[in-house]
Amino acid sequence: MDREEAAKIVMSMLEKNVEGLKMSEDKMGETLENLGVDSLDMMLVVMDAGEAAGITISDDEAEKLDTPDKIVEFIAKQ
Amino acid sequence: MLGIQSIASYLPKGSVDNLEQADRFETDREFVEQKIGVTTLPKFEAQDSVVSASIAAFKSLCEKQSIDPAEIECVVLCTQNPDNGGLPHNSALVHAELGLPEDCACFDIGLGCSGYVYGLSVIQSFMAANGMKKGLLFTCDPYSRILNPEDKNTCLLFGDAASVTLISDTPRYTLSSAKFSTKGAGSAALHKNGSLLEMNGRAVFNFALQDVPKQIKRVLESAELKMENVDLFLLHQGSRFMLENMIKRTGIPADKAPIRLSETGNTVSSSIPLLLEKELDNSPGTILMSGFGVGLSWATAIYTQVK
Numbered sequence: 001m002d003r004e005e006a007a008k009i010v011m012s013m014l015e016k017n018v019e020g021l022k023m024s025e026d027k028m029g030e031t032l033e034n035l036g037v038d039s040l041d042m043m044l045v046v047m048d049a050g051e052a053a054g055i056t057i058s059d060d061e062a063e064k065l066d067t068p069d070k071i072v073e074f075i076a077k078q
Numbered sequence: 079m080l081g082i083q084s085i086a087s088y089l090p091k092g093s094v095d096n097l098e099q100a101d102r103f104e105t106d107r108e109f110v111e112q113k114i115g116v117t118t119l120p121k122f123e124a125q126d127s128v129v130s131a132s133i134a135a136f137k138s139l140c141e142k143q144s145i146d147p148a149e150i151e152c153v154v155l156c157t158q159n160p161d162n163g164g165l166p167h168n169s170a171l172v173h174a175e176l177g178l179p180e181d182c183a184c185f186d187i188g189l190g191c192s193g194y195v196y197g198l199s200v201i202q203s204f205m206a207a208n209g210m211k212k213g214l215l216f217t218c219d220p221y222s223r224i225l226n227p228e229d230k231n232t233c234l235l236f237g238d239a240a241s242v243t244l245i246s247d248t249p250r251y252t253l254s255s256a257k258f259s260t261k262g263a264g265s266a267a268l269h270k271n272g273s274l275l276e277m278n279g280r281a282v283f284n285f286a287l288q289d290v291p292k293q294i295k296r297v298l299e300s301a302e303l304k305m306e307n308v309d310l311f312l313l314h315q316g317s318r319f320m321l322e323n324m325i326k327r328t329g330i331p332a333d334k335a336p337i338r339l340s341e342t343g344n345t346v347s348s349s350i351p352l353l354l355e356k357e358l359d360n361s362p363g364t365i366l367m368s369g370f371g372v373g374l375s376w377a378t379a380i381y382t383q384v385k
Contacts, residue, residue: 038106040113040319043283059280 001053006075010068013048017041028068035068046071053078080202080211081249082381085355086139087241087348088131092123096234096343103230110234115318119237119343121222128161129171131240132216136176139242147176152213152245153184154201156193156347158372159223160186172216183208190268191314191371192258193217193347194241195379199256201245215243219346226274235317236275237343241351249384250358251365255301256379257293261285264374282371286320290370290378291328297366297378308380309362311335314369315342315349346371 011023018041027035032042046065050057053075057065065071096117100110111117122131132155139145155169162168169184178184183204189196194217201215218240225232267281298304311330313321321337324330336353345352350367357365363383370376 038109038113039279040283040317043280044287044319044323047284047287059278059284062280 001076001078003072003076006053006072007068009052009075010045010049010071013045013052014068017044017048023068028072030068031066032068033066049075079249079252080205080245080247081252081384082198082243083246083249084139084143084244085241085351085358086135086142087239087352087355088134088138089120089239089342090122090126090131092121092126094119094121099230099234103234105230105234113317113319114234115321115337115339116234116237116343118341120239120341120345122220122238126220126238128155128157128159128168128218128220128240129175131218131220131238132168132172132242133175135216135218135240135242136172136214139244143244145244147178149212150176150178150214151182151210152201152205153178153182153216154197154204154213155186155216155218156189156197157186157217157219158188158190158346159220164188169216183210189347189375190219190373191316191344191346191349192369192373192375192377193219194350195256195367195369195377196258196375197347198243198245199253199258199377199379202253205245211247213245215245217241217347217351219348221275221346224270224273224275226276229274229276231279232275232277235344237345239342239345239348239352241348241355243351251381251383254380254382255297256377257297257300258377259289259293259375261289261374265372267374268372282316283320285374286316286370287323287327289374290324290368290376293376293378294328294330294366294368297380301380303364303380305329305331308364308366309334310357310365312350312353312357312365312367314371315339315353316344316371
């Protein structure tokens with residue numbers, strides 16, 4: 001999957017699952033915590049993004065994905 | 079035919095203010111209230127035990143239902159945190175306290191959050207195979223005994239409770255269909271390390287949201303029912319956030335799936351019976367129950383009202 005498509009998935013999953021969050025390219029490098037994504041939302045976002053991209057993200061890998069960009073890169077690499 | 083005749087529960091008098099616990103763990107109170115969904119956790123006091131809580135639940139059952147102890151032929155108790163390390167099996171201690179007859183089968187089963195759905199099937203099958211007419215299924219899993227006081231992932235979540243269900247040949251609800259699943263390879267997600275509970279929250283969350291909905295749908299299919307044919311969905315009360323998302327992902331009508339853990343927390347195998355006790359007064363026609371957790375183990379069953 002190319003980066004652009006992965007970014008679309010991640011942005012849409014963040015907006016879908018985190019109340020009031022509007023995503024834009026300039027926010028992709030921010031930590032999820034700084035974007036107001038709490039620990040439970042993070043689990044949901046990573047799970048939903050993985051499912052939408054058709055990939056499995058292990059618990060260990062998921063723990064390291066603390067910015068939208070890192071999730072995008074992970075998906076794009078698969 | 080055997081089935082559920084009546085049910086009662088017991089919450090210990092001791093409790094923990096979960097919002098004060100949130101402060102102790104430097105966790106946002108709103109997160110604990112809205113996302114975990116728990117403000118108070120019932121907790122065993124020093125004098126409480128699996129046996130005493132089970133007896134208290136039985137006394138509560140006797141207030142609703144006339145029960146002759148001499149007629150009880152089977153006692154099954156579900157716990158993974160028994161008194162005296164489970165030796166003797168706690169159902170035998172309950173048997174003694176209740177003064178039940180010698181012609182009464184007693185055994186414990188060790189399951190966590192799937193325990194009630196499993197336990198119902200186990201006791202009904204055992205009783206049917208042996209021609210028994212009245213039995214008691216207890217659940218009591220005091221996780222406060224195994225919580226690490228420094229672990230906010232578990233301390234903010236689990237509460238203590240007990241329940242008892244009267245199984246009889248004059249039931250209000252009988253089993254229509256059930257499925258039982260296990261993913262032993264994932265068991266590290268919820269396990270005891272030494273004497274304390276450890277939980278991988280993400281692994282449990284993924285399991286609950288990815289595996290359990292599939293089983294719920296399979297049970298409905300095998301019973302040839304659709305979501306709209308079920309009057310009540312009793313889902314194990316793990317946390318508010320997990321339940322809300324499970325309901326959404328499974329396509330369950332939210333008004334049919336109560337989320338009621340604010341004053342109890344996650345009471346393991348007692349969470350479904352606590353809900354069922356409250357809901358039975360409304361006489362739902364068809365009930366789907368789904369319990370999931372330690373194991374990883376999950377079980378879903380459909381019970382229908384006897385007309």
